[in-house]
Amino acid sequence: MKIDFANLTLAHQEYATEINVAIQKTIEKSHFIMGDEVELLEDELKNFTGSNHVITCSSGTSALLLALSAIGIGTNDEVITSPFSFIAAAEMIAFLGAKPVFVDIDPLTYQINPSLITSAITPKTKAIIPVSLFGQPSDMDSINKIAQKHNLIVIEDGAQSFGATYKEKKSCNLTPIATTSFFPAKPLGCYGDGGAVFCNDEHIATKIKSLRIHGQTKRYEHSYIGLGARLDTIQAAILRVKLKYYPIKISKRNQVAKLYEKYLKNKSVKLPIIGDHIQSVYAQYSILSADRNSLEKKLKQNNIPYAIHYPIALHLQPCFSYLGYQEGDFPIAEKTCKQILSLPMNPYLSENEIEYISGVID
Ligand SMILES: *Cc1c(COP(=O)(O)O)cnc(C)c1O
Numbered sequence: 001m002k003i004d005f006a007n008l009t010l011a012h013q014e015y016a017t018e019i020n021v022a023i024q025k026t027i028e029k030s031h032f033i034m035g036d037e038v039e040l041l042e043d044e045l046k047n048f049t050g051s052n053h054v055i056t057c058s059s060g061t062s063a064l065l066l067a068l069s070a071i072g073i074g075t076n077d078e079v080i081t082s083p084f085s086f087i088a089a090a091e092m093i094a095f096l097g098a099k100p101v102f103v104d105i106d107p108l109t110y111q112i113n114p115s116l117i118t119s120a121i122t123p124k125t126k127a128i129i130p131v132s133l134f135g136q137p138s139d140m141d142s143i144n145k146i147a148q149k150h151n152l153i154v155i156e157d158g159a160q161s162f163g164a165t166y167k168e169k170k171s172c173n174l175t176p177i178a179t180t181s182f183f184p185a186k187p188l189g190c191y192g193d194g195g196a197v198f199c200n201d202e203h204i205a206t207k208i209k210s211l212r213i214h215g216q217t218k219r220y221e222h223s224y225i226g227l228g229a230r231l232d233t234i235q236a237a238i239l240r241v242k243l244k245y246y247p248i249k250i251s252k253r254n255q256v257a258k259l260y261e262k263y264l265k266n267k268s269v270k271l272p273i274i275g276d277h278i279q280s281v282y283a284q285y286s287i288l289s290a291d292r293n294s295l296e297k298k299l300k301q302n303n304i305p306y307a308i309h310y311p312i313a314l315h316l317q318p319c320f321s322y323l324g325y326q327e328g329d330f331p332i333a334e335k336t337c338k339q340i341l342s343l344p345m346n347p348y349l350s351e352n353e354i355e356y357i358s359g360v361i362d
Contacts, residue, residue, distance in 0.1 A: 003353050005305040006185045007346040015241055022237040035233030041240050042196075048163075048243065051173040051198040053205030056231035057212055060159040060181025063195035064092040064129075066229060067155050067177045070197075070207045073098045073126055080120050081129040081157075082112040083314045084333040089129045089157045090314050099323070101125070102315045104330040108273045110134065110286075110340075113332075114142035118150075127153045132161030132171055134272065134309070135187065135253075136280035140166055140174040153177065159195075160283035162188050163250050167277045172198040182231075182239060187253065187281040188246050190235040252347030253282040259351055260285055260343065263358030269295070284309055285345040287361075292339055295361065302360045307342045 004010070012019065022037075029035060038056055045054040057063050073079060075097040081089045083102035090100040103120045106113045112130045128147055130138035140156070147154045158164075159181035161171040172178040180186075182194035197208050207224070210217055215224030257272070257280070264271055270288035274280050286309060289295045299306050313333040315325035327334065343357060 001303070001353065001356055003304055003344050003357065004346065004348070005307065005344045007348045008184055008189070010348045011189075011346070015245060018241050019238055022241050023234055026234045026237045032233050033230060035236070037233050037236040037240060038231055041231075041236040041243070044240060044243055045196060045198075048246075049170040049173040049198060051170075051178070052200040053198065053202065055197045055199075055205060055208045055212060056236065057195050057197060058229040058231060059193040060157075060179060060183060060186075060195040061088045061092060062227060062229040063179035063181070063197045064089055064155070064157060065095065065227065066208050066211050067179055067197050067199075068092055068096055068098075068127070069211055069224075069226070070204050071127065071153050071155075071177070076124060077126045078122060078124040079127045079129060080112075080117060080125060080152075082131045082133070082333070083330045084110060084310065084336055085131040085133055085157070085314065086159070086310065087314060087317065088159070089131055090320070093129070094320070098126075099124070100314075100320070102325065102330060102333075104332045105336065106139075107332045107336070109136065109139075109275050110336060111136070111138040111275075112143070114139050114146060117143065117146050121146075121150050121152070125150065125152060127155055129155045129157050130175075131157040131159075132164065134280070134286050135161050135164055135283040136274050136278050137161055137164055137166040137171045137174055139275065144175060155179065158198075159183070159186060161281060162186070163246055163281045165279045166275075171281075172196075173200075176200060177204065182235065187249070187283050188239070188242060190239050190242070192232070192235055194231050194235045194239065196231075249347045250279075250281050253345065254279070256345060256347065256349050256354065257282050257285060259349075259354045260358065263355050264361060267358070268362050282345055284342040286340050286342045288336070288339040289341055290339060292341055295341060298360050302356075304357050304360060305344055309340060309342050311337055313337050
């Protein structure tokens with residue numbers, strides 16, 4: 001059996017005719033930068049999430065950079081985020097000269113633990129970036145409440161959770177600002193790099209739009225120092241096709257998760273726990289194993305692809321050594337890094353394949 005981790009090949013084949021037409025049309029129009037498809041996609045993303053403003057951009061990382069820049073994050077500011085994540089949020093905080101301040105995670109959901117946030121707030125704290133990890137939103141009610149009390153802005157890093165819901169509301173519309181990524185392997189991926197910023201404040205939206213094009217407010221008049229961070233028209237055209245079918249993909253991913261649960265529930269590994277009132281998009285199906293080394297060996301022997309998201313907690317990354325964190329500072333994140341393992345997850349996995357994968361696991 002040859003199992004594919006994310007199965008981007010089948011994802012293309014399923015809608016190949018429609019996607020190829022969309023690509024071809026874009027090429028024929030030759031409006032490669034900020035073509036009509038970009039604004040059309042932004043409108044569709046607004047409808048999908050319920051967010052007032054959507055600004056597409058060149059990646060999930062640039063989305064974070066645009067969002068943080070728009071609210072003026074810089075030197076002397078602190079921004080609270082999770083140490084158990086992909087590096088982008090902490091990296092963009094640091095890239096702007098601000099200080100990433102880590103707060104340990106909840107051992108069950110792997111999301112930032114709201115009950116630990118308040119004690120990390122200082123007079124320099126300006127924002128909180130909860131990362132909606134593995135496809136489910138963080139505990140946004142609690143986080144928003146803390147932020148309101150301390151006058152902080154919340155930016156959801158929804159790179160892995162686009163399409164998920166929290167109390168009937170869509171991820172990327174749960175906080176004043178949110179970002180997502182359309183990196184090919186994300187739940188909604190394009191055919192290269194892509195991302196978007198979501199917000200409900202018109203002022204911030206206008207500034208982000210300007211920052212995306214070199215801080216331009218009029219042609220060749222630059223009010224801010226910005227970036228070249230637009231989404232290609234071709235990527236927008238592809239995403240418009242994929243977005244139409246995305247709800248089907250979300251329910252398929254949930255079916256795959258249910259099947260994993262069926263075949264793994266009596267095993268020694270710990271299965272993902274989804275918070276109350278949440279529908280996950282299962283960007284990853286990540287389990288905890290007390291003996292990950294032997295699990296990895298068995299998966300390798302049986303030709304089953306897997307990934308470790310993430311092997312090193314962010315506070316222990318060499319690039320953040322200047323922050324002065326030590327091993328032991330965030331015990332839950334550190335322990336999770338040692339035990340976590342992501343199994344193949346995509347809408348095309350069959351029950352047979354899931355049964356086969358699960359059969360290899362103790
Ligand atoms: C993938 C990812 C990003 C970055 O997105 P890119 O489009 O690759 O720049 C940011 N945050 C999280 C949590 C991610 O998983």
